[in-house]
Amino acid sequence: RAGLRPLSTDLSVAKLGESDVHVRMLAAPINPADINMIQGTYAILSELPAVGGNEGVGQVVEVGSRVTSVKPGDWVVPADTGLGTWRTEAVFPEETLLQVPSDIPLLCAATLSVNPCTAYRMLADFETLRPGDSVIQNGANSGVGQAVIQIAKASGIRTINVVRDRPDLPKLVERLMSLGADHVITEEMLRKPDMKDLFKSIPKPRLALNCVGGKSTTEMLRHLQPKGTVVTYGGMAKQPVMVPVSAFIFKDVKLRGFWMTQWKKDQMHSKLSLCELVRKGQLTAPACTEVPLEDYRTALEASIKPFTSSKQILVL
Template sequence: MKLSRVASFLTRGPRVYRSPGPEPIRYGAVLTKSNFSVSAVKDNTALLYRKHGEPSQAVQLESLDLPHMGPECVLVKMLAAPINPSDLNMIQGTYAVLPELPAVGGNEGVGQVMEVGERVKTLKVGDWVIPRDAGIGTWRTAAVLKAGDLVTLPKDIPVLSAATLGVNPCTAFRMLTDFEELKPGDTVIQNAANSGVGQAVIQIAAAKGFQTINVIRDRPDLQCVCDRLMALGATHVITEQTLRRPEMKEIFRACPPPKLALNGVGGKSATELLRHLQSGGSMVTYGGMAKQPVTVPVSALIFKDVKIRGFWVTQWKRDNKHDEDALRNMLDELCILIRAGKLAAPACAEVRLQDFRKALEDAMRPYVSTKQVFVM
């Protein structure tokens, strides 16, 4: 059965868009050293960049020899890996952390353990794994990685959910958990609501009983995007223009002013979120798609005593590197939501590694809500 067909069979969420699938694999098959080993993977392919620049031009598809597998390492066959904005920023050379060049692209994805080193006790053949941290390089067919750099996921969740779990849903979960003590009925307001993080915020908030006001840019397919976000559990979906209009008073008659604002845009959009935040509330910035600074009105600080915070999930993972329960408990809770049908992967376009140029170009187009995912 093709991986794309397996994903379709397991996914019970939003519509998934597909391109021609890869070669067939046996879903969940346990492959042992005798039939899949480092020495057998001579044609390992990866999306590599040797210099920073425009992603679709800087990245090349190359064959790589896998290194010798040490006693504390595992051989991982990659199953699927998405293209995230942070991946593009790394290739462009504008991200906060940059790997040494040449580097394999991709910070997120799911793979299956095919072989384990003699000292590895935490992983076994057949396990599904995702990276603990950024910079591993997931856009490849196989990799030899340190066991300590990986964390397991259950194999009873959809492939696309597993491939897209480690960044956006984790970001959404932590922001909804760590900055304000929210109770059922409380309100969260966010911009970039149709982004990967935004869609995860909507679903996790709905599962916890929080109301959400979701701000998106005006666009040609506005009604379609609104309908999709409402289907995910959004309480209100509005445009940036509505955020500045008196109609907001009608919304606040139906729900309390927000305790928490989540900003992935910056610029004027962030300032407007602050205007609607209740006294003592928090605005958490996790992205800056507008590439404009966040301007905080003095009145918001003096008269409303709002808190301005930032969040980067990579830093959270590093800060909690030695707290095994912190990451494990979060992933377990997210997987419970996935199994219950309350947290679905975003709409994805499955593409082959060979079609990387178009995938990278599509990932950078404006008003595109579909996440490009490499399926190996």
């Protein structure tokens, strides 16, 4: 927040209470929302001083006498936002942790509870999609975007993936195609009349996933089926979502939002079926750059650079 600079510091590890779990952190990503929390622009702000990071995986070292849900050696992830995962070890109350299988790759476990859960819920909760149906999304190379591609692929749902034009576009297209993307197009292509040709081979989407805002959303909306839904889960362009009145009245489109943090407060089921996809090789971690904790400044800087297609992940 204004006037504050993140720093690396030594904190003492709290004494283990009877309902506490001593965790050694293994890996923790830097997500856009973590940066927004530091900038003070997020809807939830931790009391300062605070430890950054809302996601990650740790291994249980020791448990208090009344702890029943986890045992030493288990892998755990945060049950909720605000745990502060960018640290090497800590003592957490049992209820702030959820056990995850330890037979999935470390980077998958570290990045499972925010981006893939968001992707999974957005694909499941707003429209009933069947194999052969299509989904359109912008910011398709984001962590969520990559998970959408893979989860949709595993369900037989086709994806139209919108990305910004960039110098190494063919490389990005190739990477997203290798994850299972059906179409990868730029924002510019999205505006062109040739889009009609694309819809000769794929049905118009009933669901659009938006993490950009501004014109990008309006353009995606134009290709949506009547009665389709746009779900907004981010606003990278820092511009409001703009919707022509006619889309509401004559096309009956629905605009909704999704926030994983709020969803988690209600329930927490999707992670287990995601672990199934990981085990089957249908869901991998997003492209990650592993960074040792001491190089956290480099990682934070890299995480806010434009066109970053790789998630910075602190290895602890």
